[in-house]
Amino acid sequence: MATPTPTQGAAEHRLPQNVIEQLVSHIASGGSETTTIPAPFTGEPLATLPVSTADDVKAAYERAREAQRAWAARPVSERAKPFLRLAEALVDRRDEILDLIQLETGKARRHAMEEFLDVALCSLYYARRADKMLKPKRRQGMMPGLTRVRELRHPKGVVALISPWNYPFALGASDIVPALLAGNTVIHKPDTQTCLSSLWVLDLLTALGLPKDVWQIVVGEPAEIGDPLLEEADYVSFTGSTRGGKAIAAKVAPRLVNYSLELGGKNPMIVLADADVERAARGALRACFTNAGQLCISIERLYVHEDVYDRFVPRFAELTRAMKLGAGLDFDADMGSMTYARQLAAVTAHVDQAVAAGATVLAGGKARPDVGPQFFEPTVLENVTTDMDLCASETFGPVVSVYRFRDEDEVIARANDTEYGLNASVWTKDVARGRRVAARLQAGTVNINDGYGAAYASYDAPMGGFKQSGVGRRHGTEGLLKFTEVQTVASQHLMDLEPPGSMGYEKFADLMATGIKTMKKLRIK
Structure with a gap:
């Protein structure tokens, strides 16, 4: 709890x-x-x-x-x-x-x-x-x-x-x-x-x-x-x-x-078989529960390779249960309140519907009015299926569902199986492999061994979404x-863009065509 x-x-x-x-x-x-x-x-x-x-x-x-x-x-x-x-x-x-x-x-x-x-x-x-x-x-x-x-x-x-x-x-x-x-x-x-x-x-x-x-x-x-x-x-x-x-x-x-x-986003995090389990589990806390999950680039789907699933998931759930909720104006609390009562109701409905349909609560799962009127526990769910609203719809709260996967092609297909494409996260000790996986993900930003901040806070690089997650970019x-508004101003000098003097158009066309080959050869164009 x-x-x-x-x-x-x-x-x-x-x-x-x-x-x-x-x-x-x-x-x-x-x-x-x-x-x-x-x-x-x-x-x-x-x-x-x-x-x-x-x-x-x-x-x-x-x-x-x-x-x-x-x-x-x-x-x-x-x-x-x-x-x-x-x-x-x-x-x-x-x-x-x-x-x-x-x-x-x-x-x-x-x-x-x-x-x-x-x-x-x-x-x-x-x-x-x-x-x-x-x-x-x-x-x-x-x-x-x-x-x-x-x-x-x-x-x-x-x-x-x-x-x-x-x-x-x-x-x-x-x-x-x-x-x-x-x-x-x-x-x-x-x-x-x-x-x-x-x-x-x-x-x-x-x-x-x-x-x-x-x-x-x-x-x-x-x-x-x-x-x-x-x-x-x-x-x-x-x-x-x-x-x-x-x-x-x-x-x-x-x-x-x-x-x-x-x-919006329904952002995936992928934990590969060679990931540092402890680092990934701690990183997932921040990736999933920053601002009580009310973050468009936070993680709501967590895919863990079967070789490390039974180590990662219990540790992640344990860390989640140990999180401190609080309303103090200091740095003591790990997570605060939700902002709107309507958002608290939406998150509660997603979790309740999933649990009623067979999902398993590994951590959290309920509102905490004893802390404040709009607090909800950081929540980890297992056995979430496609018939549950939580599976594909953006929850926008402190809730993440965990899934087991077997191979790289499978998890990339599952991660991309969404109308959204805002952010994604890949965890591995092999950064080169992480970059190869990242290039196959349909998301505007992909973070390797981080949840969202590495890409978002790199202001020299653009940030935005694929698919239904947006149009255009911020940053960079x-x-x-x-x-x-961009304007092109061009001035012409010495020679006009038409035959000079008495030169006919046919000869001018030949001259221009020859010029293309010459410019290519000289790498002018």
Whole structure:
């Protein structure tokens, strides 16, 4: 049984009123309607927020378009200055933001720390490199030396960015930074429950020199502000469910507005016969139960080779049962609360249905209201079959099913047998073999001897999904250039692209054809 740690007093799970007032002042809202969000750890009210209306969104776009012209006119090096200052400012105020992330999400502090690191390191990566990424680039012309070509990058304009509740600080700020560095302005709709951390970093960046109206935050339900948010956007960035991503794509398609979507996953982990069993079992804890499994790249399917299954699975279950649950604002707990009651209900339904249909609980398996209203034990299930919802549908909670396999071809086929393709994990002492297996997996990122962090936190490499797990990529050059329009400017010199003087077209055609062979021979083309 996962053990609880003592829960601190209720006062620790509240925010000072002056802090709340400062943060909510950044919400683009002119009305009197409000909503109150609860603290997942306790169920008690955490903050009351003003709600944005459709008119508020339209007004925000007007301000954003005005601000965008001046922002885009700044040199990239000037745009980067607030974000270069951000990394040190985050370090200086680390405890403040970790507390806030925990209070609004219910996650353990060690998992809130991942968000802190993501924003600090990803922001620094782009602030250092945006100028080079956006510089005009020379490209090879049609006629070497005579056709001179430059590739230019222009901002899209105003970006609509919709970020999810599970990693609100990381999946808000770390996507907004490259959008802003590219010269865009942003209208950001975070999830209402977890908008405080986004408001906090906006408040901080404003103090660090980010101009007014370059990044604006609207808060409200999709039914009220979803359509106006999408109707005026020049680009849409969305992280969330596959269902939500498809709805957004359909909405903006008539205007031919481009978008990037990071969506759901049913991610596999493969433990090969030569894996270090102890290392893999400990690695699986983090891969499966970080943020109570509320992570799009977490592992939900665990395939273990038959030669090590009977050693790995009991050890993994033992480690899972020993995990500490807790609601403290410290690093003691191994796992925190779920964020939403509805997600707790969905996870409970998946587990209960699987158990009723014959699955075996090896660890966990139930809610823990004795720790807090939305806690669920880290859970390991065996004998999960294809007729159970848990087998193929994304659970998005602290639940993993374990399966035995015999050979490499079999496990690769089973790992790929899903509509999703976001992340995967391979464990082996032979890294070269791990890379060969990884290349056969239909997933946007594959980690060898790690669950998800090695690939995700390597910001110089793109991150995104195959199949129903998304469109486009974050991170790397693609993560910034997707927020730009590319323009080719070519100038022709000395000789036009037509017969010179009195030369006929037939002779000109012969000359050009001969030129192809010559350029190939000289490796000019």
